[in-house]
Amino acid sequence: MKYFQHIPTIKWFSEIQNRILSVYNNKIVPQSRTICVVYILLFFLSNLVMAQYGGVLSYPDARTVAIGSQAAVTSTGVYAILANPANLALQGTTIEISTVLPIPSINAVSGNDFMTFSDIEYYFGGVKDENGNIIGRYLDPSEKEILLSKFNEGNRIQTSAAINLFSISLSAGKDIGNFGFSINDVLGQRTGLPKDLIDLFLNGNRVGRTYYLNDLVLSTSYLREYNLSYARDFSPLLNNIFDSFSAGVTLKLVHGYAYTEIETIGTTIKTLEDHSILIENNLAANIAVSQDFGIQWDFDDVKNIQNISPFLNPAGVGFGINFGFATELDSIWTFGLSITDIGSVSWDNNPVSYKSSSSFLISDVTDSTLTDSIEAALKPIGSYSDGFTSSLPTVLRLGASFRLDRFLNGNFPGKMLLVVGYNQGFNNSLNNTTSPLLSLGFEWKPIDLFPIRSGFTFGGFTGFAWSLGLGIDAEVVEFNFASADIISAFKGNDTKVVQFTIGSRWKF
């Protein structure tokens, strides 16, 4: 990456991101060892494989992830608050609590859509020289072409994490309904590398060719959402056609702590016949960061004081709503529908915009003022803006489940739940995709204590994926572990994604 960083736009945005990330790494870490571990892991991965991965988004519900991220039906109890609040009404226990103990509920994913770990190992693992020292692998022209061919459109590196800090769901009986409350932190970072940039790096600048950086994506988001849910069984209103029919709604208050995005980019680099290099820069970026991070902007002389605490002063505030429906039929079928994260965040607490629309012709590298001139001409100019909004990752979730063991009247070893689902994102916000996700999955409980879950997903962030997970259901407490793409685990280094979901919840 250090080569790319010489390109002014990337250099500048990397600086901005690093400044924010450095605050994450240096200041948040001391607050909570658990969160610390998560952040370190995430940012290690994102930094480590920034050029390699794209990802999928999920919620910190390891059970749902293991079954295929269908969510509309499979997220129950405290997890229903985020996926389908109607499922709160199906809660079989009185109270469910999920918090950082015994293990936190976390969903984390980091990956890319263009390079596997094997590729990384091959290209970045180095080789031993005659002295046994590890050196960079030399790529001959054909190998360079192979490497370049791995990059197509997009070339996304996606890192996302959702951490459930605290959730509680309470069943007050069918007449009153069920309530839920949760606090979650949602982080995301997405980098998109233009293929031309890679080509420029690998092959140098060809005379007469224009290199486009339009596909450059550099986005970061750090949100905290406070969710309050209510669900109730409305089956009597339907004349008890269904065993149950519930509806639920989650109202969410979103505090945005950090957000960066490239709003527009049309930067091109062209080497003219006389080898002079024309850089046309067209960039607009939005940034909003909690003042408590103490970020010092280059255009503002006012000293911002860093004041890190568990509850930061938000840079943006948003509201959202989840609503959903769920029904059971014959204790075999369950159907669910939800639309989640309808809403947006308004980043209007000292938001910043950086813009640049200029061009510069490098024709004389002997000019001692060249560096300063390029920076003066191309460096985006920052200023406080009137604010901007970012959409929440609105998703339609449809799902159905089928209790095979019941259908077979118990002629099945253990309990078997088959599920099918369809998720459709409505935007391409940081943790979302408009690529639809179709999932098939199951949960098999040979014994209640050890549920085994698996599923297949098609579409979404990564295309086809095989999810797998395990659970330990000790009645009072439940532990779940899952991978949304166990194939990648089985692939070993042939995967492009690292993902895991873990969680626990107390059930009373």
Add this chain to the structure above:
Amino acid sequence: MKNIKIKILSLLISTLLIMNGCISPPENFIAPSFDATYAFPITDTLFTLNDFIEDDSSFVVSDDPEKLGVLIYSTEEIIDPFYISEQLKISAFSTSSVSSIGTIKIDEVPPLRTNIAISDWTPISGGNDVVFPEASAPITSSFELINEFESALFKSGSMEITIQNNLPVTTEFREFKIINSKDGSIVVEAPINSPIVTLPLESTTVSFDLSNVTITNSLKVATTIYTPGSGTDTVTVSNNAGTEIEIGLSNLIFESVTGIIPEQDPIIISDSFIIDDSTKVEAIIFDEGSFRILMNNYFDLDLNINFEIKNLFDSYNNNYNNIFSLKRNERNKIIEIPSLKEWQIKTLTPGTPTNLLEYSLSVLIAPTDGINTIRSNDSVTVNIDFSESYFAYAEGLIKPTKFEITKSDLNFDLGDFQNSFNFDSIFISTPSMVLDLSSSVNFDIILNGLITGTSDNLTKTLEIQLNLPALVDSKFDLNEFGFTEFVNSFTTIGEIPEQFSLSGSGIVNPNYNVGSISKTDSVAGGFSFEVPLDFGISGGSFQDTISLFDSDFDEATIESINSIELTIESLNKIPVNIIMKGTVLDILNNPILDFPPSYSPNTYISLEAPIVDENGNVTSAEINKQVIQLNREDAITFMQNRNIEFIFSLDTPPINSVAPVKFRNTDNIYFKVYGKINYRMNGN
């Protein structure tokens, strides 16, 4: 419950181990290395000659329509002013004088008398009638004291002695002598055989010459008085009968006198002496100098001196007049004016310059209260000495005065270029040197100057004679004396004069006219040296070491270079053909690589001269494109050693001639340099 916990833990650990084992990120993240070719511009620059000289005030642009825009190397130097005041001087001069009193003046000496009573030498007493017997007796009788002196030596004079015989008989004064009582010396005496005979009751006067005679104030007469008596006759001897002697001194000219000296007539010395034989002044004002009067008093008397120099005036315009005393016999009395600054010598007859200094000395001899001796040859001496003196101002007829021109240098400083530039021949069209002189001297001046040009191996001189009128600024174009040929006598044989100096001498007032000059008068100004860049060079070469890169590249970066290709496009509109051939130098300045190397498509860098017309003006030029290639080894050497010693071969068009071409400030070379570097990107 314990089993459950163990199972949970086992499952958790197993899962994590499985997952951890599935993905094996590289232990080392090392970016791959690969070769890539990057095209880059190096420079795209139009160098005008103006760019080269913009910070060099030595170059100006000609506004002469005939040479519009032609660059002119111009340098000026202030000439160290030469002040004529150093020559405004007179040598030390002096005079002396001796004067004696000549005539000693004393009060008139009244007659001296003595009376010889009859009883002193005869038995007869007065008041009787007696036969006066013959008688003879030696007699001595003292005169009255002389009050006017105690003693005197006469140059001349006479002593008249009158003998009044109041006796009734004839007397004879035999062996008559006047004797100084004090020492018994004889003042005068009558001849032995010539007694002074005085008849009865009559008187006899005899006169004696006093030349060389010393008389004291106490005289006595010594003689033998003889009388033959009255014979037989009775004569009446009166009561006052006796002989009276009276001395009268007259026509006295003293050789010396001892006694109470009365006031003498003053001694007056009035004289003049020549300041300078040729220079006559209306007035001069001293800037430096002194004079002194040295006097000796050979009188045994106190003297009062009145000394006056009539045409010497002090700073208050008072002529010099000094009254002072000399003690008796005082020697080496010095009266000194240690500084004559602002004093003047003026003519006493305005309009008629003089070279004389007139003075007078009056010596007054006061009467004494005690006994002193004065001699006729007593004298005073005076010595008047003027030291070598410099003038702040002189007006009058100043003699033609030669002076030396203070040497002034004008450096033709081309800096390091001069040391690095060699050539077979240069012909400079019209160099010029102009002397701009300003004289504040109110006399004409002739400068017999010498322009000395010095190069590494040559020293040549050019004689110039400049007439510089009084009080006029004058410019002298030395081309009248052949300066162009003088300069080209260096350049056409491969030498560049590095320095010109002006020296020589001058003459102030060569025509011996009346005028004036002051010490601040000078000849000042400057000389300007101009070389229009209108020249031809044949076989010129210039050697310079150039550091090509300002940026520091680390060793790893340099070692990653596989090759370099540089393309140089140039359009030369400077009327000179330049061929550049370089040698890369190591840190010890040892040559290690030819640049461009021999395998390169172009083995030298050529900036072809444009076409010029017969007047040396650029008419057209063509783009010249050259490519330099460096293989890996040479590229690394090139990058590791930034110093390249270039030899620039310079010839003005047409080649092999020295026909002058004109270099204008707008003449330019357009450079476009770009390159490609094949570089091994290495992520280590």
